[in-house]
Amino acid sequence: MSVTAAKGFTAAGIAAGIKENGNPDLALVVNTGPRRAAAGVFTSNRVKAAPVLWSEQVLKTGELRAVVLNSGGANACTGPKGFQDTHATAEKAAEVLSIGAGEVAVASTGLIGVFLPMDKLLPGVEKAAKELSEHGGEKAAIAIKTTDTVHKTSVVTSKDGWTVGGMAKGAGMLAPGLATMLVVLTTDADLDAPVLDKALRDATRVTFDRVDSDGCMSTNDTVLLLASGASGVSPEYGDFAEAVRRVCDDLGRQLIGDAEGASKDIRIDVINAATEDDAVEAGRSIARNNLLKCAIHGEDPNWGRVLSAIGTTGATFEPDRLNVAINGVWVCKNGSVGEDRDLVDMRYREVTITADLAAGSETATVWTNDLTADYVHENSAYSS
Amino acid sequence: MSVTAAKGFTAAGIAAGIKENGNPDLALVVNTGPRRAAAGVFTSNRVKAAPVLWSEQVLKTGELRAVVLNSGGANACTGPKGFQDTHATAEKAAEVLSIGAGEVAVASTGLIGVFLPMDKLLPGVEKAAKELSEHGGEKAAIAIKTTDTVHKTSVVTSKDGWTVGGMAKGAGMLAPGLATMLVVLTTDADLDAPVLDKALRDATRVTFDRVDSDGCMSTNDTVLLLASGASGVSPEYGDFAEAVRRVCDDLGRQLIGDAEGASKDIRIDVINAATEDDAVEAGRSIARNNLLKCAIHGEDPNWGRVLSAIGTTGATFEPDRLNVAINGVWVCKNGSVGEDRDLVDMRYREVTITADLAAGSETATVWTNDLTADYVHENSAYSS
Numbered sequence: 001m002s003v004t005a006a007k008g009f010t011a012a013g014i015a016a017g018i019k020e021n022g023n024p025d026l027a028l029v030v031n032t033g034p035r036r037a038a039a040g041v042f043t044s045n046r047v048k049a050a051p052v053l054w055s056e057q058v059l060k061t062g063e064l065r066a067v068v069l070n071s072g073g074a075n076a077c078t079g080p081k082g083f084q085d086t087h088a089t090a091e092k093a094a095e096v097l098s099i100g101a102g103e104v105a106v107a108s109t110g111l112i113g114v115f116l117p118m119d120k121l122l123p124g125v126e127k128a129a130k131e132l133s134e135h136g137g138e139k140a141a142i143a144i145k146t147t148d149t150v151h152k153t154s155v156v157t158s159k160d161g162w163t164v165g166g167m168a169k170g171a172g173m174l175a176p177g178l179a180t181m182l183v184v185l186t187t188d189a190d191l192d193a194p195v196l197d198k199a200l201r202d203a204t205r206v207t208f209d210r211v212d213s214d215g216c217m218s219t220n221d222t223v224l225l226l227a228s229g230a231s232g233v234s235p236e237y238g239d240f241a242e243a244v245r246r247v248c249d250d251l252g253r254q255l256i257g258d259a260e261g262a263s264k265d266i267r268i269d270v271i272n273a274a275t276e277d278d279a280v281e282a283g284r285s286i287a288r289n290n291l292l293k294c295a296i297h298g299e300d301p302n303w304g305r306v307l308s309a310i311g312t313t314g315a316t317f318e319p320d321r322l323n324v325a326i327n328g329v330w331v332c333k334n335g336s337v338g339e340d341r342d343l344v345d346m347r348y349r350e351v352t353i354t355a356d357l358a359a360g361s362e363t364a365t366v367w368t369n370d371l372t373a374d375y376v377h378e379n380s381a382y383s384s
Numbered sequence: 385m386s387v388t389a390a391k392g393f394t395a396a397g398i399a400a401g402i403k404e405n406g407n408p409d410l411a412l413v414v415n416t417g418p419r420r421a422a423a424g425v426f427t428s429n430r431v432k433a434a435p436v437l438w439s440e441q442v443l444k445t446g447e448l449r450a451v452v453l454n455s456g457g458a459n460a461c462t463g464p465k466g467f468q469d470t471h472a473t474a475e476k477a478a479e480v481l482s483i484g485a486g487e488v489a490v491a492s493t494g495l496i497g498v499f500l501p502m503d504k505l506l507p508g509v510e511k512a513a514k515e516l517s518e519h520g521g522e523k524a525a526i527a528i529k530t531t532d533t534v535h536k537t538s539v540v541t542s543k544d545g546w547t548v549g550g551m552a553k554g555a556g557m558l559a560p561g562l563a564t565m566l567v568v569l570t571t572d573a574d575l576d577a578p579v580l581d582k583a584l585r586d587a588t589r590v591t592f593d594r595v596d597s598d599g600c601m602s603t604n605d606t607v608l609l610l611a612s613g614a615s616g617v618s619p620e621y622g623d624f625a626e627a628v629r630r631v632c633d634d635l636g637r638q639l640i641g642d643a644e645g646a647s648k649d650i651r652i653d654v655i656n657a658a659t660e661d662d663a664v665e666a667g668r669s670i671a672r673n674n675l676l677k678c679a680i681h682g683e684d685p686n687w688g689r690v691l692s693a694i695g696t697t698g699a700t701f702e703p704d705r706l707n708v709a710i711n712g713v714w715v716c717k718n719g720s721v722g723e724d725r726d727l728v729d730m731r732y733r734e735v736t737i738t739a740d741l742a743a744g745s746e747t748a749t750v751w752t753n754d755l756t757a758d759y760v761h762e763n764s765a766y767s768s
Contacts, residue, residue: 045692045695045696046694046695046696046697046701046703047691047692047694047695047703047706047719048695048703074688076688076691076692077687077688077691077716077719077720077721078720078721079704079718079719079720079721080720081720082720111688112686112688112689112691112692113686113687113688113691113715113716113720113721114721115721214674214675215599215672215673215674216673216674216675216689216692216693217692217695217696218692219688219691219692219695288599289599290598290599290674290755290759290763291598291763294759294760294762294763294764295763295764297760297764298763298764298765300764302496302497303461303497304458304460304461304495304496304497304603305496307431307460307461307496307497307603308429308431308460308496308601308602308603310430310431311429311430311431311432311601311603312429312430312601313430317430319430319431319432319461320463322431331497332461332497334463335431335461335463336461336462336463336464336465336466336497337461337462337463337497337498337499370764371674371760372760372764373757373760373761375674375678375760376678376681376755376756376757376759376760377757378678379674379675379678379679379682380678380679380681380682380684380754380755380756381682
């Protein structure tokens, strides 16, 4: 159901010819109202793609009527011409939808440093507009895939009659702040832009920002939340924020589950930290340790690599009080050898690492995946 | 010639049986004087192996008479028993050499979180002491190998009659502060401990600290510099520091050249930075970008990944003024598409990435290597 699960939205996904293989590569999402409130969160990379610069700008009004998304090219590091291309994309969508270009966000994904084939993209926008449908969410989700093997959608519906739905793409270059991904969330809840903005930031902080596939932060990360108000219901903030968080959490898990070349999904629970920031810092350091990620790939409960990763952080801890469990077996106790590592069963896809900092009561969960030869192949065999 | 190139040193390398495959695994280096000045630099990881804690302590006197090094086990994350084992190793060396345990540094390398087989290690120290020789440097270098495919030694001799020589091991878990390695440098220059300390820190700051194989910082990194004074010559500081820097630079290059699974040595020159710290930060960020390292493995001049890595740093730069050359071809100019990427010849092992921050006049060089399926295999197939 994707972005058209909530009332007040239409979407389309088509093949514009941006991808040379003819796969779908252009999506259009339109908020048919009555409301057009919107919020967005973008990459914290200082090298930002043209569509990120554009969309940050148009979102300042707190309103969006449409989003154009393309795969097949990131339009990042493309200079003034790249920005003009994004602008022309928004203008074309505005023209065919009879709205203003300032009401159109643009998101792109694919190879950095190449120009988009505008002779294909602009006719594609016209074609997509003709195919807009209240059932188009699935096709839109398919059209934004790059190296994703599956498309990703999620929906949470409230018993009070409102819905939050969304779609995501992302498979590599996933790192906090944000993961490399395009995400569009829609809701028919009747809420204004400041509330959407707060709910979105509260959600991404504990979901997408804690998904770290390969430590590489993208130039194009974009998460948008559009509200149509079409349900006529204005939910309590807490209920709405929880629904947004659940959709983001689900999509984030789908991103990790489809990470390039991955064979293991690794859940890192940092517990008993002095502060939540400490817990996140330790979790990210563990998530980025290539040697640990290789060991997990080999089903080797190599807890020494967890400790050496924690040791590089500024978190509060004493080395001789650290404890580490892998899949529930406390293989490291008080910074030294704990239970027998042969007791750890690592046959299944999901692996849980619990790192006990023994320094307080704060926790955080960070998701990553293993590092595999397939990841290397996928990222060395061709430009991506 | 290794650690016995300088006069006033003997060394040995033997198989003590710590490694199950029977390969050499224990080295002993002895300063026969007349001077016993020494300095050391250790990992900045907060989780430090027992031998690091021990050696930091004994070095406070500024004197060392001997160093015991073992491969086959890191003696890290081994708690009080691990520290007792290191202490017992120093006591045994002291006993057989008729010196004090406080004059013996210990260094260990291998798997974290397992106890050393002291029933093999202690007799090994006795055996090594019997084989000490002025020609033992090569054997010592061989005995400290872990996943190294070759042993690493380097020597610089001054026309004024003094020498700096050294040995190193290290192949994975290489990251600044320091790389995972054990290094012993010796000199027959007649210098005191504060001068050795300054020369060693000045050298490691621009050599080992700028070698980053896989972003993983070890618990055991140790670099020692021992001076016997046996040449009778007290060189100028600048001459001596330069010799130490050259030996460290050469050994650091050998570490990168033998990095686990690597097929490319990548030299990252960051130029026109506002500060040297900015240049180092940008260089390290590029060196740690898994996607770039995969691309280089695939001989793909994917400069977008260089920009996205720079974009995650706090260095001073404007995105639209960044320039990147790969093997001398300026594939990115002013943050956008530059010369034709097909002009880049990446057939050879050494690849040079030049990142121009266009923000000042400072520079730094960081070395790394590509990320390969072999690295994954080597670090997932067994505990290492």
